[in-house]
Each structure stands twice: as C-alpha cells, then as structure tokens.
Amino acid sequence: MRMDTKYLTIEDADLRKAAEIIRAGGLVAFPTETVYGLGGDAMSAQSSVKIYKAKGRPSDNPLIVHIAKVGDVLRVAESFPDNARKLADAIWPGPMTMVLPKRAEVPDETTGGLSTVALRCPANEVARRLIEYAGTPLAAPSANISGRPSPTRWEHVRSDLDGKIDAIIIGEPCIGGIESTVIDMTLPDSPQILRPGLITPARISEVLGIACGYDPALAEEADAQTAPKSPGTKYRHYTPRAEMMLYRGDSSKVREAILEDARALRAQGKRVGTIIYEDGREAAQNLFKDLRQMDEDGVDIILASALDNSEEINYSVMNRMLKAAGYVVKEA
Numbered sequence: 001m002r003m004d005t006k007y008l009t010i011e012d013a014d015l016r017k018a019a020e021i022i023r024a025g026g027l028v029a030f031p032t033e034t035v036y037g038l039g040g041d042a043m044s045a046q047s048s049v050k051i052y053k054a055k056g057r058p059s060d061n062p063l064i065v066h067i068a069k070v071g072d073v074l075r076v077a078e079s080f081p082d083n084a085r086k087l088a089d090a091i092w093p094g095p096m097t098m099v100l101p102k103r104a105e106v107p108d109e110t111t112g113g114l115s116t117v118a119l120r121c122p123a124n125e126v127a128r129r130l131i132e133y134a135g136t137p138l139a140a141p142s143a144n145i146s147g148r149p150s151p152t153r154w155e156h157v158r159s160d161l162d163g164k165i166d167a168i169i170i171g172e173p174c175i176g177g178i179e180s181t182v183i184d185m186t187l188p189d190s191p192q193i194l195r196p197g198l199i200t201p202a203r204i205s206e207v208l209g210i211a212c213g214y215d216p217a218l219a220e221e222a223d224a225q226t227a228p229k230s231p232g233t234k235y236r237h238y239t240p241r242a243e244m245m246l247y248r249g250d251s252s253k254v255r256e257a258i259l260e261d262a263r264a265l266r267a268q269g270k271r272v273g274t275i276i277y278e279d280g281r282e283a284a285q286n287l288f289k290d291l292r293q294m295d296e297d298g299v300d301i302i303l304a305s306a307l308d309n310s311e312e313i314n315y316s317v318m319n320r321m322l323k324a325a326g327y328v329v330k331e332a
C-alpha cells in the first residue's frame with residue numbers, strides 16, 4: 001500500500017509533528033551525523049516490524065536504538081558498566097554505538113531476537129530534538145532500501161522510501177557519511193569492534209586505557225567468508241546496481257591501471273565510472289552519494305581505487321568499499 005509521505009523541515013513545529021507521528025506508531029526519516037536514519041518507537045514491536053517491512057530488511061538484523069542523552073541509557077539497557085559509561089561520557093553525542101544487555105521492555109522485534117541492544121546518542125542536533133520530543137528511544141537503521149548504499153542526503157531517502165513511510169525530514173547532508181562504529185561492550189573489559197566507523201580503535205583505547213584492536217585484514221577475510229560477528233554484517237550491503245572492482249597497490253600504478261581498464265571497457269561500449277579518493281574523510285563523506293550518482297547515470301561498471309591503511313579511518317571506508325565491490329580486488 002502506497003502512502004502519502006510528508007516532507008517536513010527542521011523547524012521546531014515540524015519536528016513536533018514528526019514526534020507525534022512516531023508516538024502514533026509511524027515512521028519518520030531524519031538526519032544524523034552518519035547517515036539518514038529511519039526512526040520508529042523502539043519500545044513498540046509493531047513500529048520495528050514496520051521498519052523491517054519498509055526497508056525490505058531481514059528481521060534478524062537488529063536495529064540501533066537512539067537516545068537523546070546519556071542519562072537515558074538505562075531506559076533501554078539492563079546495565080551500564082563503568083567502561084561503557086566512560087566511552088559514553090567521552091564520545092557521545094557522536095557516531096559510536098555500544099552493544100549492552102537489553103532491558104526486558106525492549107521488544108525482540110527491535111533487537112532481532114537478541115538479548116542485547118545496540119545504543120547510540122547521535123551528535124546531530126535535529127536528531128536529538130526529534131528523539132526528545134518523541135519522548136521514547138528511536139529504533140533507527142539507515143533510511144534506505146536494504147542492500148542499497150546508505151542515504152547521506154534527504155533526496156536519497158526520497159528515492160528509496162517515498163510512499164513507504166510517513167515522513168521525511170529535510171535536513172542537511174550528513175557530515176560523517178558512513179555508519180557509526182559499533183562496539184560490543186557486553187564484556188566491558190574487552191571491547192570488540194563489530195563495525196568500524198569514524199570513531200577509531202585508537203580513540204577507544206585512549207578513553208579506556210586498555211587495548212582495543214581491530215585488524216582490517218582479518219576483518220576483511222572474515223567478512224569475505226561471510227562469517228558474521230555482528231549479525232548485520234552477513235547481508236549484502238551498500239551495493240550499487242553497477243558492477244564494481246577495487247584496485248589496490250601503489251597509487252600511481254593504481255591510477256594508471258584504472259585509466260587503462262576504463263579505456264578498454266569504454267571501447268567495448270560499456271559505461272564506466274571511476275572513483276579515486278585522496279583522503280579518508282572525503283571518501284567517507286562522498287562514497288555512498290557517488291555510488292548512487294553512478295547508478296543514476298546508468299554506469300555499468302565502477303573502477304575504484306582502494307584506500308591504503310595509513311589512517312584508521314581509511315579502513316572504515318574500505319570496509320564499505322569492499323562490500324560494495326563484493327570483495328572483487330585487483331592488485332595493480
């Protein structure tokens with residue numbers, strides 16, 4: 001059934017309307033500093049079921065629950081261990097999600113049947129105002145059709161979910177551009193990074209004073225074999241319609257190889273898109289937007305330069321690029 005999706009501004013009166021929709025069991029897409037989220041009442045099983053339906057998301061892939069302030073953690077989590085509190089105090093509001101034991105009131109539909117819950121307090125001020133006005137934590141995965149690149153602009157949400165959700169908030173483009181870092185804190189003395197993001201392992205180690213490792217090579221191998229540590233990681237993700245191939249190696253050789261292969265493919269009549277980022281932050285901000293743009297342009301094949309491991313943020317972006325490329329990597 002198609003519905004009439006409302007388009008709302010970030011003005012207070014509109015955010016209060018959005019909050020009302022959520023309280024009445026509806027779904028509203030809203031901006032965060034990572035990507036746009038599709039929010040519903042996290043404490044309502046029906047709202048979570050609606051989220052899965054609208055996205056076409058497998059229902060065992062748990063949702064992240066968003067709160068407006070650190071003081072709300074215990075509304076959702078059964079316990080708030082010291083180390084989790086230290087991370088929250090240092091990094092929230094911000095692009096970090098912590099997995100903690102869940103309270104019984106949080107429906108299984110929200111957590112994909114898990115006894116744990118993923119929690120985040122977003123930095124985006126519009127997001128926090130919306131959660132506050134709703135008066136309930138918001139379950140919010142990325143506001144895209146499952147498997148498509150995550151939305152970093154409201155127009156991306158419109159193109160995936162118009163007619164399928166109650167409202168879309170017209171906010172700014174997302175400044176981060178990739179999803180939050182997910183950290184398992186259920187064993188508070190050995191934090192595990194389940195999904196890399198803009199909050200790096202070094203930052204987490206610094207705050208906690210204990211080692212928090214993340215080996216991108218190991219993670220890549222595990223992901224490529226689809227052995228999920230975090231349930232959501234086993235699904236097809238970030239996929240452009242076009243075929244995509246990554247080139248790894250010395251940067252000038254990579255550039256040469258991409259240009260040469262692009263020429264050859266164009267000669268065969270293929271539409272070729274190329275992606276070469278200089279910097280990890282720029283890459284994070286632009287990757288999903290660029291993948292979507294290439295789909296709109298009818299590109300058949302995307303040739304992209306891999307980022308090196310010189311910065312921790314680079315492998316957070318590479319994690320998404322590898323998934324988008326289905327782990328097809330060519331050594332240049």
Ligand code: AMP
Pocket residue numbers: 061062063064099111114116117118140141142179180182194195230231232233
């Ligand atoms: P998304 O909402 O699309 O950003 O994806 C949320 C991701 O957070 C999921 O795919 C999981 O990888 C992770 N996640 C959410 N809840 C849990 C949980 N209880 N335990 C482990 N990982 C989780």
Ligand code: MG
Pocket residue numbers: 141142150
């Ligand atoms: Mg997602």
